[in-house]
Amino acid sequence: MLVKVLAQVKTDNSGLLIEVPVLLSEYGVFDPLLDYVISQSHIKSLPWMNRITFACQLLLEYMETNTGLFSDASKLFQSFVMRLSLGTISPEGNDPSGLYWLPRSTANVNQLLSALNGLTDWLANNRNTTSLTPFEQASSHQERLNYAAWYKRNQYNFLGHIKSNPLPSVLKTVRKVCGKKDVLKVDGDAISFPEKLFKPFFIHGLGKARDKRVALRDQLILLLMHGNDRAAVKRARRPINTNHP
Structure with a gap:
């Protein structure tokens, strides 16, 4: 039985205590998690500490109820991730x-x-343990996905133009156990701009800009957007020809 509690921990002789979440069992405090949380307490928030504590609690509970079923740690972790997703x-x-x-x-x-x-990376580096989610060679598809994610993170780097930013070697690797890619879901149709207000907005809204060049630019952009939107609606409403081979 694992219980999460807030504990005040003394790390030196300064007299100050650090308040962090810990996991308690019949054997006492789960030390690996406590050491990891303390090592990150100066840069991480309390919600982050609660999240890693809760995740660790779930993993330990799963390991306890499946003792002896898995000979490989990564297979156990893969099954754990699947049970998180499916229940x-x-x-x-x-x-x-x-x-x-x-x-x-x-x-x-x-x-x-x-x-x-x-957590497992920190334990592997500081406790010489085996990581539950080691890296392996990425496939060409996974490598392209890694590059796309890396580019998105770095394209708005404020000082990126004054320093070299070589591709990190981690792009060629991927976690052995990965979660699913989240899919953006949109419920219902998108809200369109009211057709009866388009002309007033076009003439009296954008057309009233002080700089006529700006007004013309914005009006042309609006015409393109409005035309594409109406064309898409017409295509969506067009009946499907079931006789076409």
Whole structure:
């Protein structure tokens, strides 16, 4: 049985205490997590500490209820991530593991996975343990995805134009256990601009700019956007020819 509590920890002789979340079991405090949280406490927030503590609690509970079933740590972690996504309850409502986890969203699973990646990497570097989510050679598709993510993070770098920014070698690697890619979902149709207000907006709105060049530029852009939008609507409403081979 694991319990999360807030503890005040003394790290030196200064008299100041650090308040951090810890996991307690019948064997005492889970030291690896405590050491990791303390090492990051000067740069991380309390919500981050709570998230990594909760993620670690889930992992330890899963390991406890599946003791001896996995010979490889990465396979255990892969199964753990799958259970986070799908839950542990059968369609009939049964769960022999006793966890009774409900399915979690892709975004939430990825948050928990990211937190645990940081913990296992830190333990591998500082405690000489084996990482549960080691890196492996990325495929060409995964490498392109890594590059796209790296480019998006760095294209708005304020001082990027005055320093060299070589491609990091990590782009050629990928985690052995990864979460799913989140998919943007849009419920319902997009809200369109009212047609009856388009002409007043075009003439009296954009057309009233002091600089006529600016007004003309904005009006031309608006015409392009409005034309593309109406063409898309017409294509969507066009009946499908079922007789076409």
